[in-house]
Amino acid sequence: MKRIIALATTLVMILMFAGCAASNTENQSKAETKAAAASTSEAADTTTAEKNDTDNSSKALVAYFSATGTTERVAKVITDCANADIYEITAAKPYTSADLDYNDSNSRTTKEQNDNTVRPEIGSKKIDLERYDTIFIGFPIWWGEEPRIMDTFVESYDLTGKTVIPFCTSGSSSIDTAADNLKANAKSGDWKDGRRFSAEVTKNEIDEWLKTL
Numbered sequence: 125m126k127r128i129i130a131l132a133t134t135l136v137m138i139l140m141f142a143g144c145a146a147s148n149t150e151n152q153s154k155a156e157t158k159a160a161a162a163s164t165s166e167a168a169d170t171t172t173a174e175k176n177d178t179d180n181s182s183k184a185l186v187a188y189f190s191a192t193g194t195t196e197r198v199a200k201v202i203t204d205c206a207n208a209d210i211y212e213i214t215a216a217k218p219y220t221s222a223d224l225d226y227n228d229s230n231s232r233t234t235k236e237q238n239d240n241t242v243r244p245e246i247g248s249k250k251i252d253l254e255r256y257d258t259i260f261i262g263f264p265i266w267w268g269e270e271p272r273i274m275d276t277f278v279e280s281y282d283l284t285g286k287t288v289i290p291f292c293t294s295g296s297s298s299i300d301t302a303a304d305n306l307k308a309n310a311k312s313g314d315w316k317d318g319r320r321f322s323a324e325v326t327k328n329e330i331d332e333w334l335k336t337l
């Protein structure tokens with residue numbers, strides 16, 4: 125009888141040990157999975173940091189003013205195609221449709237465009253240009269020239285070391301006078317030839333132009 129009890133006890137102990145070992149293996153395997161997950165997550169954190177570093181690298185900015193949305197549409201396509209950032213220049217006192225009436229010799233825009241010393245105040249928050257090496261500057265043509273708020277913009281920033289590419293939309297007028305005025309008033313930046321677009325410009329045309337730069 126004693127031998128039977130001893131045998132049964134040994135068997136129970138063996139079974140307990142086997143169960144414990146199995147459970148240890150399971151725990152170890154769980155710990156390994158966690159460790160692996162932690163290391164994957166560390167790797168992910170590192171990648172994010174590197175990605176942020178990459179994101180902080182120099183890139184292009186599209187800064188634009190648009191009163192009725194045409195230049196904005198072009199600005200958005202350039203932003204998309206050039207993988208750039210976008211910045212809207214808004215007027216502190218927004219332009220109403222009466223302000224934009226070019227048939228009225230007393231409208232705000234007619235008066236502003238008749239006086240090239242006017243500098244309408246910008247309403248949008250100032251942007252840090254530090255990380256941008258190329259700046260596209262977009263605007264509509266008003267009375268053959270740049271809206272005076274664009275002069276406010278270029279005179280508010282130091283464009284030294286930046287490549288500046290002006291673009292505009294217009295009914296038919298070219299960008300030449302506006303680009304010359306802006307370059308002269310900016311007094312800094314490496315200004316490239318500007319490009320005028322019509323309201324009907326396609327994404328393809330804009331993309332083709334970007335490839336030539």
Ligand SMILES: Cc1cc2nc3c(=O)[nH]c(=O)nc-3n(C[C@H](O)[C@H](O)[C@H](O)COP(=O)(O)O)c2cc1C
Binds near residue numbers: 195296
């Ligand atoms: C006050 C004013 C003056 C304009 N003067 C001209 C002009 O001299 N030549 C031209 O081709 N288009 C002229 N336009 C048309 C605009 O350049 C054109 O509609 C432009 O695409 C509008 O851009 P936006 O929608 O981004 O404001 C003028 C428009 C306004 C409101």
